[in-house]
Amino acid sequence: MNKKKILIVTYGFYPEISPRSFRATELAKEFVRQGHEVTVVAPAKVGLEKFLSEYAVDFIDIGEVTWKVPVLRSNSSIAQLFNRVMVRLSSLWFEYPLIQLKGKVSKALKKLKGFDLLISVAVPYPIHWGVSSVWNKKGDGNPAKTWVADCGDPYMGQENDTFSPPFYFAWLEKSFCRKADYLSLPTENSYIGYYPEFHNKIVVIPQGFKFEEYRINETKRNENKLIFGYGGMFIPGRRDPREFLEFLVSLENEFDFEFHVYTSSPQYVESFAQRSKRIKLFPVIDRLELMDRFSTMDFLVNFTNVGKAQTPSKLIDYAILGKPIINIETGNLNNELVLEFLTKNYSNSIVIPNPEQYRIENVCSQFLSLTD
Template sequence: MPYRTMNDTRNILIVSGACYPELTPRAFRTTELARQLARRGHRVTLLLPNRAIFHEHPLREEGLEVIFASGPVEGAEGSAVSRRNGRLRRFMPEIVQKAVLYFYCHELWVKYDPGLCARLAELRGPFDAVLSISYPAAVHLAVARAMRRNPVLRRAVTIAEFSDPPFRGDVAQNVFPGYYLWLKRWGRLFDWFAVPVEKALPCYTPYMDRSRIRVIPQGFDLDAIPLPDYVPHSEPTFAYAGRFYENIRDPQFFFDFLETVDSPFCFDLYINHLDDRFADMIRRAQQRVRGRIVLHDPLPRERLIGRLAEADFLVNFDNTTSNATPSKLIDYAIARRPILSFNDRTFDAGAFRAALRGDYAGQVRGIDLADYDIRTVAARFLALIDEGKRTDR
C-alpha cells in the first residue's frame, strides 16, 4: 500500500498495557506499530497505564502523542491489587491457587486497569480508529466498557488485537467457561479482531465471527538493527532470549540434557524476568555441566539482537500449546543465526549434538521476514481501518 497523502491522514487511538522501554513482546508490538503509523503521517494517540517507567522513558516520534490512564502513578512494585494477590498466593498451596484462579480470572481482574477506562471515557477525539492491544484481555474490557459511555469511541472503527489467546496465560491455563461467554458478549462492541498467527484461529472462532478476524503478524523495523560480522567461536556457543513458564515453556528437560554433554560449550541466557524456581534450576545446572552457562542482564531489543547475532546458533523453547508462535523466533531470524526450536516432546538430542559440531541440519526453516516488516503490518491495519465499521454485529 502506498503512503498516504496528508488528506488521507487518520486520527488513530492505540490503547495498550505495555510499551517501550519495557522488554516484552507486547511492548515491542505496541512500540513498533505506534511509531510506524506516525511515520506514515497519521496522528497517533497512545494511551498507556499510568506507570512511572513510561513517564521516565517516554516513547517519542513526530506525530505521536502519549497519554496516560487516570489515577496515581504506579511504581515498579506494581499495582495494589497485584501486590495484595501476590502476598495471598504465597500462603496458598498450589492446588488451592489453581482452584481460586479457575474462578477468579487473573488476566481480567488482576490485570484490569480502571484508570484506562476512566481516561477513555473522557476523551473527545475525534478518532477514525481505536486499536486495543492485548495481552492482557483486560485492556479490551476497559475499551469495551468505555465505548458504552463515550460515543466518540463508538463512532470510530474499533479493532481488538489479541497477541495471545485470552485466558490462557502463564498464571492459569484454564478458567471458568463463563468468562468466554462474557468475552463474546463484550467483544460484539468491536468491529474487527486481529490475531498474529493462523493456527490460533480455533481459539477464537467459538466466540467470534470468523469474518471479523484478520491474521496480522507482529511487525518489526527490519532496517533499524545493524548486525556484527559473525565469527565462529573456539567452543560451541549458543544463546536463548526470553522467559520461562511452568507448564508452558519449562526448560528443565534441556538443562538435564546439558549435564550429559561431555565437551565444552557456552550457553548464554538473556532473561528479562526469572522466577525463583528457574533461577534455582540455572544455578544447579551451572554447577553440574562441563560447559559454561552464563546468565546476562536484560538488554534493549536492538542490542539483544546484535548480541544474538554473535552466537554460533540459537535455541528456542516452543510453547507446549500449539496456538501461539513466540515472537522471539522473528528476532532470532533477524539475527540471521541457525535456530533450533523444540520442547520436551520434540527435542532431538542427536540433532543438538550435531549442532554443537557445526551441523545445523535440524534448524528451523521457512521464516519469511518480509511478512513481519512493520511497513507491511501497518499497511494491513490501515486496510482494515479502511474497511470501515461493521453493520452486521
Template sequence: MEKKRILIISRSFYPENSPRSLRTTELVKEFARQEHEVTLLTVRNDEYHNAFEEEFGVTIKDIGQLKLPNINLNGSSGAKRLFKRGIRRGLLQLFEYPDIELMYRIPKVLKNEANYDLLISIAVPHPIHWGVAWAWRKVDPIAETWIADCGDPYYGLENDSFKKLFYFAWIEKWFCQKVDYITIPFEGGRSAYFNEFQEKIRVIPQGLSFPDRHNTNHTENGVITFAYFGNIDSYRHYAVPFLKKLNSIEKEFKFIVYTRNKNLFKGCLDQQTLDKCEIHDYVDRDTLLNSLAGIDFLVHFPYQEGTQKSLKLVDYNFLQKPILEYRNDEISDNSLREFLEYNFEQKKAFEDYRKYKIENICNRFLELIKEDRQSSIRLNNMKLIQ
C-alpha cells in the first residue's frame, strides 16, 4: 500500500467521549496502524496526547483553547436562567456562537501546513469546514484532496427546534463549492444538502474497532433487564412518552441507562420507577459494551425524519440484543408489553455491524484520493481536446 500524508482537523478527540471524538480517534489510530504519516489538528491536551503520539506514531498539533466563553446555565434558575438561555440561543442562531471562532482560528493553524495527500475536516462543529474553506486555495492547495466529513447536516438539520437563518445557506454553499467531497454517515442524509452539490456526496459510515465478542444470550432470571445509552436530548419526542409509560408498569424490571442528561430521566420517572433504574454517567466504549453483555434487550428512539441515523445502532447491532424501537404509538406500546414478557418477535431487524469496521472505513477515505485524481485527469484531457 502506498503511504500517504494525511491531515485531520477536528475539535473532538480522545479522551473526549462523543460520536465525533470517536470518529476522529478511530481514524487517526487506524491510518497510523496502516503506516500512513498522520497529523492531527485539535485542541491539544498534553496529559493525554503526549502518550498517544508515542503509542501510535502520529503528530498532534494544537488549535488552541477557544477564547469565546460558553454561556453556562449551571447554578442559574428562574428568570435568570430563562434570560441566559435566551441569550445563548440568540447568539447561536445569529452567529453560530461560540463555535464561529473556529472559522477564524483554523486558517491561522493551517498557514504552515502543505503537501498532504489527504485532508479530512470533521464536523461538528461545522465552522471547522468553513475555516478550511477560508484557507483553501486552488493554486498550491494544502492537500491533493479535501474531504469534509459531516455527522449531522448543518443547514438541513431537522432535529433542532430552530431553523438556521438564511445567510448560513450562503456560507454552506460557499464551503461546498471549494471542497472535493462531502462524506455523510448514511444515504438518508443526502436530502439535507443542496442539490447543486449532490455529486460531491459520498456515504462513509462511522468506523469502529470492536472488542472480543461477549456472551449475548439473555437469561430469564425473573427480572427483565433493558438498557439505553448515549445522547437523549435529540430523541425527547419519543423518549419522554416512553419514560412516562414506564411509570404505569407494575411488573418488576431493571432499566440501565448511560447518559449525560440524568435530569431528563429523573424529571420523567416517579420514585418507584427510579428505584428500578440504574442511571450512570458515560463510560468508555469497551467498558460500556462489556457491562451490557448480560441484559435482555435495548431501547432505541429513532429520529422523526429520515435524514439522520443514530450512531448507537452500530453498537446495538454488535451486542446482538433484541432492539425495541419505540415511536410512541399503539404498536410500540404493544411491543413494549411483549418485550417485558420476553417476547421479542417485534424486534428491530439487525444490520451487519462488520461493515463499520474501521479498517474498511479508512480504505474508503483513501479511495477518494484516487477518485479525485482520476476526475482531475479526465478534466484536463477534456480541456486539451477543446
C-alpha cells in the first residue's frame, strides 16, 4: 500500500455529535486503520483525549471561536427579542462569529507542508475560506498536493434555511471553488446547490461509517406496543415535526405506540410530549448508542428536506440498521401512509439503494483515488 500524508481541516470533530463531525472523525479513523499518516486541524473538544489514545492522529488545536455577538444582559422580553435578532442577523449578514475560523485555519495551514491530500470539511464554510486564503492555484507552497473541499449542505445554494445568504458571499464561495481541485458532495442531487461553472470539479462521495461498529440490540420487549423513533434537529417550516406530531396525538387512543424523539431542538416537540404519553422526548446522545436503541424499534422516521440539494445523512444509519423508514414531508402529511406504518404495513418504506457505498473503507478509497 502506498502510504499517504493526509490533512483534515474541520470545525466538528470527536466527540461532537453532528453529521460533519461524524464525517471528519470517521475519515480520520479509517485512514489511520489503513496505515496512512493523518493530521487533523480543528478546535479540541472535551473528551478528545480518548480518541487520540486509540488512533495515531496528529491533532492541531486551533481553539474555539472566541468572538461574541453583542447582546443585552437582561431577561426582559424586549431584550430577549433583541438578542435573538442580533444573533440571527450577525450570522446571516456577516457569518459572525464563525467567520473567525477563516483566520484560525489560515494561520494553522501556513505552518504545514508536504501533505498528499487536504480534505477540508464544511459546514461551517469559513473552513473552506480559510484554506482558500493560503492556497495557490499554481501549487507553490501549498500545504498539500491535492485539495478536496468536502461540502455537506450548500452555502449560497442552500434550500432549507429561512433566509438565503446575502449576495456578497458569492465572492467567497466562488473563490474557494476556483482554487479547490475537487468539490466532494454526499449525494448526486447535491450538485444543484453549486454554481454551474464548477460542476466539472464535483465528485460524489457519500457519508461513510464502519458497519462493524453497529450493534444490533436483541433485547426482548412488548411486541404489542409499536415503537418508532427519530434522531436529529428540526427546522421550522422546512423539516418540521408539528403536523406529524399533531396527527399522532389524535390517534393515541386508537393505537398502542410510542414515538421516541432525540433532538437538539426540543422546542418543537415539548408541547406534544406534555400532552401525550405517546410522545417521548430525549436529548441528543452518542450516535452508536442511538443506533443501538433504534435497532430495537419497529420503524424509523425521516423528515424530508425542502428541494433536492440536501439529503439527511441519518438515512445512511437507518439503511445500515435495515429498518423500515417512513418519509414525512412538511406541509404535505400523508395520513394514509402514517396509518399504514402504525398497522405494521411497511410496503411503502423508503428503499436506500446500494448500502455498501456507505462503508467507510469504500469512502476513503474514493478520496484516495483523487490523489492519483
